[in-house]
Amino acid sequence: MTADDFEHGVEEGWGELADAFRANFEDPGEVGAACCVYVGGRPVANLWGGLADREANRPWSEDTIVHVASTTKGATAICAHMLAQRGELDLDAPVARYWPEFAANGKDQIKVRWLLSHHAGLPLVDGPLTFEQACAWHPVIRAIEAQKPLWQPGTEHVYHAVTYGFLVGELVRRITGKSLGTFFAEEVAAPLGLSAWIGLPEKHEKRVSKLHFAAPFSVEELLAGMIAATGLDEDTVTAWVESMWRPGSLQIRAAELGGALDNTSGEYMLSRAWRASEFPAANMIADAHSLARMYAATVSDVDGIRLLDPPTVERMTVVQTDKTRMYGLPPGLNIPADRSFNMSLGFWRPGPMTPMVGPGSFGHPGSGGSVALGDPDAGVGFCYVTNLWNFRPDDPRALNLGKAVRSCLG
Numbered sequence: 451m452t453a454d455d456f457e458h459g460v461e462e463g464w465g466e467l468a469d470a471f472r473a474n475f476e477d478p479g480e481v482g483a484a485c486c487v488y489v490g491g492r493p494v495a496n497l498w499g500g501l502a503d504r505e506a507n508r509p510w511s512e513d514t515i516v517h518v519a520s521t522t523k524g525a526t527a528i529c530a531h532m533l534a535q536r537g538e539l540d541l542d543a544p545v546a547r548y549w550p551e552f553a554a555n556g557k558d559q560i561k562v563r564w565l566l567s568h569h570a571g572l573p574l575v576d577g578p579l580t581f582e583q584a585c586a587w588h589p590v591i592r593a594i595e596a597q598k599p600l601w602q603p604g605t606e607h608v609y610h611a612v613t614y615g616f617l618v619g620e621l622v623r624r625i626t627g628k629s630l631g632t633f634f635a636e637e638v639a640a641p642l643g644l645s646a647w648i649g650l651p652e653k654h655e656k657r658v659s660k661l662h663f664a665a666p667f668s669v670e671e672l673l674a675g676m677i678a679a680t681g682l683d684e685d686t687v688t689a690w691v692e693s694m695w696r697p698g699s700l701q702i703r704a705a706e707l708g709g710a711l712d713n714t715s716g717e718y719m720l721s722r723a724w725r726a727s728e729f730p731a732a733n734m735i736a737d738a739h740s741l742a743r744m745y746a747a748t749v750s751d752v753d754g755i756r757l758l759d760p761p762t763v764e765r766m767t768v769v770q771t772d773k774t775r776m777y778g779l780p781p782g783l784n785i786p787a788d789r790s791f792n793m794s795l796g797f798w799r800p801g802p803m804t805p806m807v808g809p810g811s812f813g814h815p816g817s818g819g820s821v822a823l824g825d826p827d828a829g830v831g832f833c834y835v836t837n838l839w840n841f842r843p844d845d846p847r848a849l850n851l852g853k854a855v856r857s858c859l860g
Contacts, residue, residue, distance in 0.1 A: 458497040458499075459493070460495045460496075460497070464487070466857050467485070470853070471499070471851065474847045478847065481500055481504050482502050482509075482838070483838070484497060485497045485738050485832075485833070486739040486832070487855055488752070488830065489830055491746055491751050493739070498510050503659065504662055513657055513737070515657045515736055516658065516659040517733065518734050518736055518816045519817040520732055520816040521822050521833075522733060522816070523732075523796065524796070524797060525634060525638070525741075526614070526618050527795070527797055527814075528757060531766050532757060541795065544558060544559055544561060545557070545617075548625055554595055556598055557598075563770070565621065566795040567771065568607045568610045568614065568793055570599065570603050573600065573608050574700070574706075575593040575707065575708040576708060577593065579710040580710055581710050582723075591620050594616060608700065608776055611732075612707045613704070613707070615630070615728075615732060631648035635649075642752060644736070645736060645739075645740045658735060659837040663716070667842055671842070673687055673688060679802050679843045680803065681789065686783065689779070690779065690783070694779075736835070742832055744757070744822070744831065745823055749824045760826065763812075763824075772788070772792070776791065798812070803843055806825070807830050807855055808827050809827075811830075812824060815848070818836065818841065821833070832855060
């Protein structure tokens with residue numbers, strides 16, 4: 451692609467980031483993407499380029515928005531910590547204090563913090579649930595209320611891929627009377643002027659980029675990528691992958707939400723019904739500028755708005771998964787959190803598979819390649835989004851951009 455194929459605003463000293471962004475279109479290749487960086491509460495780089503729809507030859511424009519998958523979880527966690535900061539949510543209280551029906555089947559002592567740190571023992575629901583039921587919210591909540599934890603809550607952890615959003619979202623709804631998507635729209639997006647939604651209004655459909663999927667890869671390539679990314683040995687990575695991601699395994703079942711989500715094709719993600727509904731773990735539609743601005747407002751003032759104060763940020767970014775073992779691993783296998791799932795209270799912390807700016811960074815990646823984060827030490831808000839979904843663990847695109855940000859910061 452030529453320089454004319456890109457639009458950007460880049461301040462002096464941030465040319466290396468623009469170069470890295472352009473280079474991603476050559477190797478490994480992009481269809482359409484955007485990247486934005488805030489420093490000290492204001493944007494220093496805002497980049498976009500490529501195609502929002504390859505088949506229609508529709509260019510990616512400044513107002514293009516795209517599905518960011520689990521990058522959504524960071525926005526959901528910010529909402530919860532805003533309530534904690536206001537004194538409306540006690541992270542050490544039992545969830546049942548706010549949501550009495552949750553206490554059924556041995557869940558009466560589950561703490562709020564265990565929902566945020568993926569320690570609740572509720573990564574899946576037995577179902578069966580239909581897609582229509584999942585989009586309706588309350589059937590999933592009833593299923594969670596009936597669900598028995600897979601392990602003694604608080605003693606182990608595993609990624610709650612989809613249930614996370616319903617667990618935290620229902621807490622927000624019980625406290626505020628607003629759905630998570632509504633709370634986010636009114637308390638985060640509106641004050642900051644964000645183009646970001648959990649539950650997309652129909653009038654914005656024309657702005658949505660089409661998703662394109664990268665070529666599939668073999669199990670051997672997956673293992674090689676994870677070995678390269680984590681630095682773990684082949685036997686450890688093989689045992690980890692086979693226990694977590696083989697057909698019918700825990701993480702596969704977790705992503706299916708009791709049968710509601712068919713991930714063999716992912717067709718549901720292309721539907722208006724998916725974008726219109728609220729899945730606060732997985733279906734935010736946004737642009738890079740908005741999510742960089744959102745994270746900037748957690749670590750600095752942005753046009754007079756500060757979402758979270760420094761003590762809140764300090765509390766919510768303490769790693770939790772280094773204190774417990776990952777559920778479902780074979781006996782005798784224990785993988786260090788900082789090489790696998792380095793999770794605090796709702797946010798990933800720096801690790802080999804999560805591009806960050808510095809040791810104090812916190813944020814969340816999304817399936818397919820997107821990532822958004824904040825860094826309190828550098829006063830940075832950063833986001834990268836893409837419509838070319840690549841599920842390889844060694845995907846270099848966000849890593850390249852993160853490296854460039856660190857270099858530009860000096």
